[in-house]
Amino acid sequence: MKRVLLLGDEAIAQAALDAGLSGMYAYPGTPSTEIMEFVQSSKDASDRNVHREWSSNEKTAMESALGMSYAGKRAMVAMKHVGLNVAADGFINSAITGVNGGLIIISADDPSMHSSQNEQDSRFYGKFASVPCFEPSNQQEAYDMVFEAFEVSEKYKLPVLFRITTRLAHSRASINLRETIPQKKLSLPVDPLQFVLLPAIARIKYKSLLSAYESLRYESRISKYNNFKDGRRRDLGIIACGIAYNYFLENVGESVNDFPVLKISAYPFPKELIKDLTGRCNEILILEEGAPVLEEAIRGILDDGIKIYGRLDGTVPRDGELNPAIVAKAIGLPLSYGQDVPSLVKMRPPSFCNGCGHADMFKSLNESIKPYGTGHVFSDIGCYTLAALPPYNAINSCVDMGASVTMAIGASDAGLFPSVAVIGDSTFTHSGMTGLLDAVVKNSSVTIIISDNSTTGMTGGQKSHATGRIEQICEGIGVNREHLRIIVPLRKNHAENVRIMKEEFEYKGVSVVIASRECIQTATKRKRSEN
Amino acid sequence: MKNDIILSGVGGQGILSIAATIGLAAVANNLFLKQSEVHGMSQRGGDVQSHLRLSDKPVASDLIPHGKADLIISVEPMESLRYLPWLSDKGWLVTNSNPFINIPDYPSLDEILKEIKKIKNHIIIDADGIAKEAGSARSGNIVILGAASPYIDMPFESLEDAIKKLFGKKGDHVVETNLKALRAGKEFSVT
Numbered sequence: 070m071k072r073v074l075l076l077g078d079e080a081i082a083q084a085a086l087d088a089g090l091s092g093m094y095a096y097p098g099t100p101s102t103e104i105m106e107f108v109q110s111s112k113d114a115s116d117r118n119v120h121r122e123w124s125s126n127e128k129t130a131m132e133s134a135l136g137m138s139y140a141g142k143r144a145m146v147a148m149k150h151v152g153l154n155v156a157a158d159g160f161i162n163s164a165i166t167g168v169n170g171g172l173i174i175i176s177a178d179d180p181s182m183h184s185s186q187n188e189q190d191s192r193f194y195g196k197f198a199s200v201p202c203f204e205p206s207n208q209q210e211a212y213d214m215v216f217e218a219f220e221v222s223e224k225y226k227l228p229v230l231f232r233i234t235t236r237l238a239h240s241r242a243s244i245n246l247r248e249t250i251p252q253k254k255l256s257l258p259v260d261p262l263q264f265v266l267l268p269a270i271a272r273i274k275y276k277s278l279l280s281a282y283e284s285l286r287y288e289s290r291i292s293k294y295n296n297f298k299d300g301r302r303r304d305l306g307i308i309a310c311g312i313a314y315n316y317f318l319e320n321v322g323e324s325v326n327d328f329p330v331l332k333i334s335a336y337p338f339p340k341e342l343i344k345d346l347t348g349r350c351n352e353i354l355i356l357e358e359g360a361p362v363l364e365e366a367i368r369g370i371l372d373d374g375i376k377i378y379g380r381l382d383g384t385v386p387r388d389g390e391l392n393p394a395i396v397a398k399a400i401g402l403p404l405s406y407g408q409d410v411p412s413l414v415k416m417r418p419p420s421f422c423n424g425c426g427h428a429d430m431f432k433s434l435n436e437s438i439k440p441y442g443t444g445h446v447f448s449d450i451g452c453y454t455l456a457a458l459p460p461y462n463a464i465n466s467c468v469d470m471g472a473s474v475t476m477a478i479g480a481s482d483a484g485l486f487p488s489v490a491v492i493g494d495s496t497f498t499h500s501g502m503t504g505l506l507d508a509v510v511k512n513s514s515v516t517i518i519i520s521d522n523s524t525t526g527m528t529g530g531q532k533s534h535a536t537g538r539i540e541q542i543c544e545g546i547g548v549n550r551e552h553l554r555i556i557v558p559l560r561k562n563h564a565e566n567v568r569i570m571k572e573e574f575e576y577k578g579v580s581v582v583i584a585s586r587e588c589i590q591t592a593t594k595r596k597r598s599e600n
Numbered sequence: 601m602k603n604d605i606i607l608s609g610v611g612g613q614g615i616l617s618i619a620a621t622i623g624l625a626a627v628a629n630n631l632f633l634k635q636s637e638v639h640g641m642s643q644r645g646g647d648v649q650s651h652l653r654l655s656d657k658p659v660a661s662d663l664i665p666h667g668k669a670d671l672i673i674s675v676e677p678m679e680s681l682r683y684l685p686w687l688s689d690k691g692w693l694v695t696n697s698n699p700f701i702n703i704p705d706y707p708s709l710d711e712i713l714k715e716i717k718k719i720k721n722h723i724i725i726d727a728d729g730i731a732k733e734a735g736s737a738r739s740g741n742i743v744i745l746g747a748a749s750p751y752i753d754m755p756f757e758s759l760e761d762a763i764k765k766l767f768g769k770k771g772d773h774v775v776e777t778n779l780k781a782l783r784a785g786k787e788f789s790v791t
Binding site: 394418455 | 610611623624627632636637646647659662664665669678679682686687689691702703705
């Protein structure tokens with residue numbers, strides 16, 4: 070058997086390739102990015118001609134994957150948890166259309182928000198859409214589960230949600246690989262109306278989705294990823310979901326047979342297995358990485374059954390990711406600790422790289438906006454969000470992809486002048502273009518600065534769909550050529566850039582300033598590979 | 601056998617190369633391994649760490665529990681102190697002496713070194729200086745790995761083999777300077 074050392078993300082990618090994947094779709098987002106990156110650099114993928122281009126955003130990725138599935142082939146789409154919000158329309162409705170070729174949606178959650186704006190738990194989406202949801206507990210299981218997820222997807226003709234979290238995604242382990250399965254041939258759905266969600270058809274399809282849910286429960290009960298193991302103790306039983314099971318094992322060590330424990334890695338909740346546990350124990354502890362999804366379901370509104378410990382009663386903190394210490398405390402095991410961090414150790418927040426074009430752009434922006442006071446700059450998601458920190462203190466918002474443009478429009482509607490948006494190139498083509506169209510149609514008084522570093526920088530320099538196209542896109546959307554300004558954010562151009570920004574702030578209409586300079590990281594990488 | 605190692609430094613200082621070297625050596629020694637990395641936002645000049653766990657038995661948690669790390673390997677002196685809650689009382693701290701100063705309130709280096717010297721088992725090494733002598737200023741991270749190697753329960757040769765494998769694509773010269781760096785670091789620790 071072949072063994073390789075892979076990140077959790079890479080294990081999922083390799084598994085998909087080994088399971089006969091024909092198309093991988095994604096938009097970069099921590100902690101999911103490495104799935105597509107691995108497929109793109111994989112020799113297997115290139116030998117087997119697997120489709121592997123980035124998409125403009127998670128919605129286009131989701132829908133393209135659904136199209137690949139429509140054509141009978143196995144497809145995977147990967148995104149970070151908030152990306153699933155962007156893709157939600159297609160995702161939820163794909164449960165109603167159902168699939169043809171197997172379809173897996175990877176959603177990588179980021180509890181503790183290492184690199185995110187929230188810590189939503191994607192398992193909610195599994196229930197919401199009424200689809201099977203898998204949550205591997207370790208990297209090997211992540212690899213193996215992809216095969217089963219494709220099988221379940223094709224057996225029930227449903228998309229499968231595959232939820233991972235940061236620690237699994239970004240931790241390496243040695244993986245045993247399976248034999249490769251060949252790709253499926255092109256074959257259209259038997260029912261030509263399967264994907265046509267006209268109300269009359271959707272009503273019928275929704276009923277069959279609802280009735281399939283009981284079968285999915287049965288799958289969960291017999292799934293090899295959900296195991297109940299009895300133990301000696303009767304006072305406390307444990308339910309551990311996904312990666313929480315590892316922290317349980319880490320803590321109990323040799324005394325693993327003391328506790329009755331139910332490991333859950335496949336949803337819907339395996340009702341019978343939960344009853345097996347609760348029938349044997351006086352009290353139970355629920356360990357979940359993320360939100361108390363299972364805990365809320367078991368407690369219900371009345372919460373008058375068995376005594377339950379978990380995130381809702383404070384046994385486990387209500388927010389943030391789990392770790393060995395939190396789980397030890399929750400089980401009631403002794404805690405170990407080294408020494409406190411000496412007080413002289415200072416925070417070292419992330420900052421702009423030396424030679425970053427965003428930094429020079431913000432210096433010019435700060436100077437040109439100064440006469441108007443603070444509170445005029447809406448921003449977005451990318452490296453440039455770091456300008457919220459000192460010494461720049463330059464931006465007043467970062468909400469979701471593309472929101473800089475649309476929030477600037479709303480604030481301008483309310484009378485804020487000037488109203489400025491700062492958005493990166495990749496974020497602009499992800500979700501900024503439609504907002505710009507709103508601004509053009511309404512002739513909003515906004516200045517949109519597109520800080521173009523010609524890459525998707527924050528996630529490590531993936532190809533940006535915007536590269537070389539921003540000017541044309543803005544013109545095409547209808548931005549007046551006279552108010553479409555191109556600047557190069559370099560220190561030597563500072564005075565000129567300040568002048569241009571000031572002019573555009575004063576313009577009572579839509580203006581776009583494209584500040585273009587290649588990301589210093591990707592430029593260095595590019596030069597190295599050219600040499 | 602169990603080695604729980606925390607690697608620390610600042611984004612871009614090459615802690616992932618250290619992790620990759622130890623990881624390759626662990627696989628060659630048929631050990632179980634988990635190695636948790638930080639990707640994404642914190643890479644931009646922020647503090648970064650990696651939890652590296654080697655064992656002859658399967659490893660459960662991706663994260664090392666507090667108080668259980670056998671070794672902290674740090675490419676930066678202040679960063680080595682950030683992970684003291686994880687260091688076991690018998691653990692070793694091996695750190696570069698050269699600070700990476702990208703924050704305005706970076707403390708005095710003397711004070712930092714004083715704190716490090718309070719740790720029972722510590723090694724402070726001028727990795728940048730030794731790397732330069734070895735012929736590659738960019739191999740400071742591998743010098744530190746060499747200095748930490750006596751506390752990693754794998755044959756030194758397996759680390760050398762891992763370096764050959766990891767840097768092989770970059771040519772013989774890069775492999776040689778990194779091997780020199782590794783050996784120079786070890787030399788510093790054992791003498």
